[in-house]
Amino acid sequence: MRLQHVSIAIPLTGRSGRAVLRRPVRARERDVLPKLDPAGFIWFRAGGGAELHLMLVDEPPPERPHFCLAVDDLEALRARIEGAGVETRDGTELIGRPRFTCRDPFGNLVELTRIAG
Numbered sequence: 001m002r003l004q005h006v007s008i009a010i011p012l013t014g015r016s017g018r019a020v021l022r023r024p025v026r027a028r029e030r031d032v033l034p035k036l037d038p039a040g041f042i043w044f045r046a047g048g049g050a051e052l053h054l055m056l057v058d059e060p061p062p063e064r065p066h067f068c069l070a071v072d073d074l075e076a077l078r079a080r081i082e083g084a085g086v087e088t089r090d091g092t093e094l095i096g097r098p099r100f101t102c103r104d105p106f107g108n109l110v111e112l113t114r115i116a117g
Contacts, residue, residue, distance in 0.1 A: 008067060010042075010056060010057070011058070027045065030043050042054040064109065066109035068110075068112070068113055069111070088101065100112055
């Protein structure tokens, strides 16, 4: 079993925020599948066949639900995110799983971690 995609809501005006994922996170945008309205979605490749789907909606994101991305170089990613002016926070320490959280420009909570192996 593997994660195929995560879908999160962003405001209808959020199209301009796609650069946030392109630059610090280095996500690659992809076309949405046929029959979906590309004006309502932004899709990114998240590695290993997984995808991040942004759904353009007219409602605020929930407070605590989140998605988590596992990365190889957590410290470098945190430096890039903070360098882009985004506030990060440490979560409760988990043994073997260093992590931090931030909010995307639309208010969604994002957890970033490195899985110690």
